[in-house]
Amino acid sequence: MDWLLHFLPDLVGREEALLRAIPRALIAASTLGIAIATITFLVKRRDLPGVYKRVALAFVLLLLCITLSHGVGAFSLFSPSPAYQRVFDSVAAVIALVAVFLIRFALPELLALPSPRELQRNNAHLKSEIDSHIDTMRQLTDIRGELEETVRMRTREWKEINQRFEAALSGSDIAVFNQDKDLVFTWAYNNPHFEIGAEEIIGKMDRDLFAGDVAAQIVEAKRAVLSTGQGTSMNVVVSTVEGGTQYLRLSIEPLRDAAGETIGLTSAVFDLTERHDYETRLQALTSSLALANARFDLALRGSAIMVFSHDADLRYNWIYNPPTGLAPDIMLGRTDEEIWPPEVGRPILAMKREAVATGQPQHGEIVMPLAGSDRHFQVRIEPMTAGNHEVIGLAGVVVDVTESHLQEAHLRLVMRELTHRSKNLLAVIQAMARQTAARSDDPQTFVSRFSARLRAMAASHDLLVAQEWHGAILHDLVNAQLGQAIEPGSDQLKIEGPFISLRPDAVQNIGLALHELTTNASKYGALSVPGGRISLRWAIRDDNRFHMRWEETNGPSVQSPQKSGFGVTLLERSVGQALDGDVTLEFTPGGVVCEIDIPASHVIA
Template sequence: MNGSADAATTIAIAQLGTVAALVIFAIVGRGVTARCLALLAGCVLFLSSDLVWQVAGWASDVPASLPASVGIADFATAATGTQLAVAMATAAAAIGGVVLVLAYAVRRVAGAHDRTGVKPDLTATPQAAEARNKRLMGILQREHEKLRSVREMHRYLELATRNSQITVLFQDLDLRYQWVVNPRPYLIPEDIVGKSDEEILPEQVRPLVIGHKTRALQTGTTQTFEIEIPGNDERAWFRMDVVPISNDDNRLTGLVCTAIDISRSKRLDMMRTDLSRRLAETLQRFNLALRSEKIMVFSQDTDLRYTWANSDETQIGSIIGRTDDEVVPEPDRAQIMGLKKRVIETKRPVSGEIGVGEGADRRWYDLHIEPNLKPDGTVLGITCASIDITHRKRNEEQMRLVMRELTHRTKNLLTVVIAIARQTSTQSPTVEAFVPALIARLRALSAAQDLIVADEWAGVDIGDLVRVLVGQFIPPHSSRVTISGPPVILSPEASQNLGLAIHELAANAVQYGAFANAKGSLDVSWAVKTVDEKEVLSFTWAETGGPAVSEPTRRGFGMTVIERNLSRALRADVDLAFTPGGLVANMTLPLEGIVPFASPDRALLAQAS
């Protein structure tokens, strides 16, 4: 009896242990079906345990046995209390299990209806069930195709973003990365997912990026901006597009961020900017060189319409959009347009000298013309380089004038020299007297020529002429010499003839007049007066304090130069007075005959000098 009791107790404890394991599995296990079946089995084992009923105190009120053949009416008299309770609990547990299984089946069918839209029919025939199964299989196949299409699109997205250097990321409302497509080459998704911008981005760009993302979450608008990320070797630039994402209830769920690597375009922009700056500097130097050399470069189309020019600084302003008919004066148009049309027709470069304008405004250019050709040889237009050679042409013209004037002056000078030599020889009794006299007169003539050249052939100031010629005999700043008069410019011819007369007066003063002793003095003065409504130059040479003089009995070379030469060459009136105090010479010369006259040749000659 005790042995059977101990075995029953051991079985009861084992049952309770099994019940406890099943309950634990029902709580922590996976799958609703498995958990429900575990709970059902635990209940059956728990209710069928004798130990449970004995603890409850119900075992003594139930009959001891229950024959299988007895009916329900004899059940209470045939079974023990414990067996009856176990049977009833087992039946209740079985009924509960059936109810749970049915409920689970109904739920699965209802769920399938919700997912597929097909209402289950539990009373349907096999043919209807087969049709329903086909519809379900079709729905499942379509869903499978959609899933495969999504996977393909995801793969294509990864390929497209990888080849285009685009990174796509998703962040939740806490700005933590949830997934990433095509991270940068040196990153993998595990380095990004689950982290925030504070953990990934460099400190320099962190405030900018977080600020834009926060603004996108607050305003619900897309934010676009650029960031620069410094690196060890080189910098990287990205264009960021931050798009807020909402669910079906219009509630924000996070951000989709697109980062496009624009480093190459940025570097190209920087290179383009640097090249543009260098090109501008080179073009500026090129234009400066062209302007300094008075060179103009321009292009024209086949209609000879100006399409480009390196400068608008022309005599008529900008020429862009205008034609030669509008720009070139009519007298010069035929020559210029003929050269340009010849280049267009022959496709060969041409050079030539052209003149534009009239009179003093006429300009000369060295024009070089080349055709602009397409790859197939068709003429697009012409490019011309025009060099202003006006100064050179004027210099050449002035040189011709100088040579012509020099030839004329040389002939005149030789004529004067011959006349001086002839007159000196006739007045000199011996060769020894002839040579010094001739040299002195040639020196005076040379001094006058020096002044003419020094004043650029424009004329000689009469004061400079007197000081130079008197200075050959006595210093002009000596206290014995007084020179006074207004500035008067003498023509080269007047300077030469009046200079010879002054030389003869000074030489005579040294030999016979004021400079023949140590006490004499000389006063030279001149003034411009009006006589008979004509301006004249009144020139006075007055000597005092020298030896007593008297009128000479014969006319020498000096008297001839002073009286006859001045009268013939300059239409001068000469009055020589030999007073006891010294020689006084008064000369009146018409102003129009001794001042430089306005002639184009003489002006050009002065410019050339």
């Protein structure tokens, strides 16, 4: 019992100490747990600002001070140790000072922190900003959706355009390329028509694709475009792998960015080989056609042939070489009914309608009034048919045969005139024969004289035939008749008179007169001696009369004949009467003088 009595005071004292130590221990444990939790928080939240970290560290130190103080206090209740207590109190004091030191330097920054009201305002402003940003994000989301839809639409359009682009180029002889400023190919659409593929072009330069001289020419042109910013085009000729020739046309344009700066080139290459071949053949055909047209034009130029064509409505759509009095302007686009009066156009309209109805060529002759006179035309019309043999128009040739008709009429007139002149000529020859025979002593003399007179008539006729019986030049007539006895230009002959022509009747009669005068002068007159002279003059007098004078001088002495011979009779009677004029004949001692005076109507101006 003594031990119990001894133990009970100790037990009561320990119970009281325990009751005092437990709260301290709990406080120490709690503050230690809070300190550990704070340290864990700081370790995991390394992104906190420094001021927060320093305040938290001070808080941890204070908590450790409390933990240490209460822990040591609780322990000292069971095992009092003043020295141990003082050490821990000193450590706790140092830790507290460190905490105060940390708080001291963090205090200005803590004071700079916003107040709760400011934080509330800032929070409200931040919330407003966040709401605004949310609206903006929503709008951006809507815009993004619209942009994505636009991008999808543009992408679809681009694909469609690219497909159309490729489809268009695939059926053509065109290739398109892009190059950077160093002239390296960066993109290519090469038509399958070309020998090299697009993948073989990208990354290469012109010198890798073309021969040296061609590449130099192309590079020079492209560098000029890069320098000036102005597009250009050029033609080049290259050799193909098969050894042929390919004709290319390059169209070079600057490639620009959104700011308008030149960043490279875009080029289109056109294969003109087939076109060149066509143009070569076309040029040959054009030359042949031009030559044919020239021949056609030469054949019809100056001729009386008109060529024309009609459409299905019988309207003139082409006319070449229209006759005098017609012009293409008044005929093109019109029908014959619109051009000619009914009585004039009816015959040719009938021919054309018959050709359209039957499909068979038609021909005939028509008469039309043109340029104030009737013109005769030979017409031939050919139907023009399509592949189904349907008549789609007419082609025609019109030949002006008016001159032929006039020539035929003139020929008939000439034949009548020839018949008349032949009768007159035969009558003259018959009269000459009778007169020559009556004044000839023997047949030989008759033949000689008659033949000479026939030759004189033939000489006059030769001159008339040469001029188609329109007349003869008087100088030629004089030379022809006097040439039988004297050389033209002889000193014995002097001729004076204007250059005129005589009509056929005057040519024949004056020719006979000159023959008789020349024959007489040769036998008995001025031409029978070397010194004789003949002067022959003619003129048109004011009284509208033609006057010719034959005068002989320096010849033998002349006496009037005892009886009139054929020559005198011919001069005085036949020539004068035939030409409605007068013939005077004088036998002067110096020589024969003959004057012929007839109306000027026998002279051709």
